[in-house]
Structure formats: structure tokens, C-alpha cells
Amino acid sequence: MITVVWLCGTGFGDRIDGISQVFADCLDPTRFEFQPVPYPADYGTRLSYAESVARGRFALASAIRNAPGRVVAGGYSQGAGIAGDVVAEIGRGERPGLEVDACALIADPRRPRLTGLPDTAPAPGYGVSDERPVDGIPAYWAAAPGDPISALPAGNPLRGVADVSEYFTIASPADAVKWGEDLVARAKACRWQRWWSLENWRDWGGAIEYAWNYLQPPVGGGRHTAAYIELGIAARLASTINRTVRE
Structure with a gap:
């Protein structure tokens, strides 16, 4: 075995x-x-x-x-x-x-x-x-x-979150929703660290889409x-x- x-x-x-x-x-x-x-x-x-x-x-x-x-x-x-x-x-x-x-x-x-x-x-x-x-x-x-x-694109601004946000948190459905909604708010406000390479630039719509993907259906895409x-x-x-x- x-x-x-x-x-x-x-x-x-x-x-x-x-x-x-x-x-x-x-x-x-x-x-x-x-x-x-x-x-x-x-x-x-x-x-x-x-x-x-x-x-x-x-x-x-x-x-x-x-x-x-x-x-x-x-x-x-x-x-x-x-x-x-x-x-x-x-x-x-x-x-x-x-x-x-x-x-x-x-x-x-x-x-x-x-x-x-x-x-x-x-x-x-x-x-x-x-x-x-x-x-x-x-x-x-x-x-x-x-x-x-x-599976995040190379230039997606969500990469800036990895250093500061609880991007693994799924301790409860409420925590997952709270985290995902915070990502959406950050993306809309353009509040990210600008450390990525210029050749990898993606627009802020990409960040919003991938933040939404983290959320569980029916609120979000459930891709994680x-x-x-x-x-x-x-x-x-x-x-x-x-x-x-x-x-």
C-alpha cells in the first residue's frame, strides 16, 4: 500500500x-x-x-x-x-x-x-x-x-497582494467573501504595489476579474x-x- x-x-x-x-x-x-x-x-x-x-x-x-x-x-x-x-x-x-x-x-x-x-x-x-x-x-x-x-497572469496586479493579503483564507464562507470583496475594492481603487515588469502590464479589469474568480459561486467565479x-x-x-x- x-x-x-x-x-x-x-x-x-x-x-x-x-x-x-x-x-x-x-x-x-x-x-x-x-x-x-x-x-x-x-x-x-x-x-x-x-x-x-x-x-x-x-x-x-x-x-x-x-x-x-x-x-x-x-x-x-x-x-x-x-x-x-x-x-x-x-x-x-x-x-x-x-x-x-x-x-x-x-x-x-x-x-x-x-x-x-x-x-x-x-x-x-x-x-x-x-x-x-x-x-x-x-x-x-x-x-x-x-x-x-x-494560474495568475504574469502582469496581473493581484501579484502585489501576495505580500500583504491573506490570499489563502477560506476558513469560513464569510471570510472568503470578505477577502474577495476586499480584492475587488483594491482593484477598483488601483491600490497596488507597482513592482511588476512593464512588459507584463495588464489593465485593472484583469485584477477585478481574477479577484471575482476567487469568490465562491453564486457571488463569484469559484475558480479556486x-x-x-x-x-x-x-x-x-x-x-x-x-x-x-x-x-
């Missing part, structure tokens, strides 16, 4: 979010055991995001080390960011004693451009927190087109949440793991 160690999204440190549950349900139960790894999954409510990430990294590394056999590591949203970072370090030889067969990431905030799933066109753009490749280990990225976290279920993206990632990680 291959253990799939998994970090869920923000607000779901001790329970499974809907996107992660769909992924788990689509794994082959005769070959894979889905193991959610508890971690703070916070972004400023109880802990800073940096502290949540640090504890998540430790928890995931411990889960990989203590697994009884072969391992696939992955996660959703904040969890994907952490899992991708840890697996990238394993691939670079920076974590002696840790081994994983593959990496499965949904809505990774550090997804490199042009990465995705086999036989599927990759989503445009790349992660809101810039790009982090994973070398030496098979890695698969599930990204919904229009997701402001994992509902799209992964409704478009079958989380299920396709599980199918890829079923097909490519063999006994």
Missing part, C-alpha cells in the same frame, strides 16, 4: 476540505491510503502564515519519514505550497533520508508556468507567489484556468474552489496518480 500524505487548504488543518476529499475518493483504494496530515493551516487568525507554513513543513516531513512504505506527497492551496516546497527540497537532495515517489498538487500558489497534467493543456499563468519547480521527482499540478492562486470539482480537475489528478505511480 502506498501512503498519500496530504496537506489540506487554509482553515482545514484538522479536517478535509471538499477539493481534497474528491481527490482522495478518486484514488485507487486497493493501492493507495490517503493520509491527511494535521497542521495549523492558518493565515493570521491564530498564527501568522509564516508560522503555519513552518509547522506544516515539519508535520509533512515527519509524516513522510514515518510512513510504512512508499509515499506520494501533496496538498491543496496552502497545503500544496508547503508540499511542493518540501518535495522540491527532497529532489535537490536537501532532506537526506526522505523519499517520495511523486508529488500531487492542487491550486499550488507556486506552480511554475506550463506545468499541469499529462495529455491536458496547462492552465495559463503561474502561481501568485511566483514559481517553484520540482526536479528529480515526478510532479503533477492541477490548476483551474482563472484561479488567482495557481468549485472549479476543481465541477470541471473534474481534482479527479483527473487522482487518475494521473493511479496511472503513473505503479507497484
Whole structure:
């Protein structure tokens, strides 16, 4: 049995979010055991995001080390960011004693451009927190087109928010709506850091569109949440793991 160690999204440190549950349900139960790894999954409510990430990294590394056999590591949203970072370090030889067969990431905030799933066109753009490749280990990225976290255009002004805003927060529907509405207000008021390259300039309408995409339907586009279920993206990632990680 291959253990799939998994970090869920923000607000779901001790329970499974809907996107992660769909992924788990689509794994082959005769070959894979889905193991959610508890971690703070916070972004400023109880802990800073940096502290949540640090504890998540430790928890995931411990889960990989203590697994009884072969391992696939992955996660959703904040969890994907952490899992991708840890697996990238394993691939670079920076974590002696840790081994994983593959990496499965949904809505990774550090997804490199042009990465995705086999036989599927990759989503445009790349992660809101810039790009982090994973070398030496098979890695698969599930990204919904229009997701402001994992598929943001290079010049979209929302990139300026990554340094100052709780862009992973889905601790409750009310928190998600509040965050998305704040993004829309910022975009309309042109209140952004001007750090992007001029050749990547996009108009403010792009920022408003992608902020709207974060919100759950029917208020918004749901590209960071509902799209992964409704478009079958989380299920396709599980199918890829079923097909490519063999006994």
C-alpha cells in the first residue's frame, strides 16, 4: 500500500476540505491510503502564515519519514505550497533520508508556468507567489484556468497582494467573501504595489476579474474552489496518480 500524505487548504488543518476529499475518493483504494496530515493551516487568525507554513513543513516531513512504505506527497492551496516546497527540497537532495515517489498538487500558489497534467493543456499563468519547480521527482499540478492562486497572469496586479493579503483564507464562507470583496475594492481603487515588469502590464479589469474568480459561486467565479470539482480537475489528478505511480 502506498501512503498519500496530504496537506489540506487554509482553515482545514484538522479536517478535509471538499477539493481534497474528491481527490482522495478518486484514488485507487486497493493501492493507495490517503493520509491527511494535521497542521495549523492558518493565515493570521491564530498564527501568522509564516508560522503555519513552518509547522506544516515539519508535520509533512515527519509524516513522510514515518510512513510504512512508499509515499506520494501533496496538498491543496496552502497545503500544496508547503508540499511542493518540501518535495522540491527532497529532489535537490536537501532532506537526506526522505523519499517520495511523486508529488500531487492542487491550486499550488507556486506552480511554475506550463506545468499541469499529462495529455491536458496547462492552465495559463503561474502561481501568485511566483514559481517553484520540482526536479528529480515526478510532479503533477492541477490548476483551474482563472484561479488567482495557481494560474495568475504574469502582469496581473493581484501579484502585489501576495505580500500583504491573506490570499489563502477560506476558513469560513464569510471570510472568503470578505477577502474577495476586499480584492475587488483594491482593484477598483488601483491600490497596488507597482513592482511588476512593464512588459507584463495588464489593465485593472484583469485584477477585478481574477479577484471575482476567487469568490465562491453564486457571488463569484469559484475558480479556486468549485472549479476543481465541477470541471473534474481534482479527479483527473487522482487518475494521473493511479496511472503513473505503479507497484
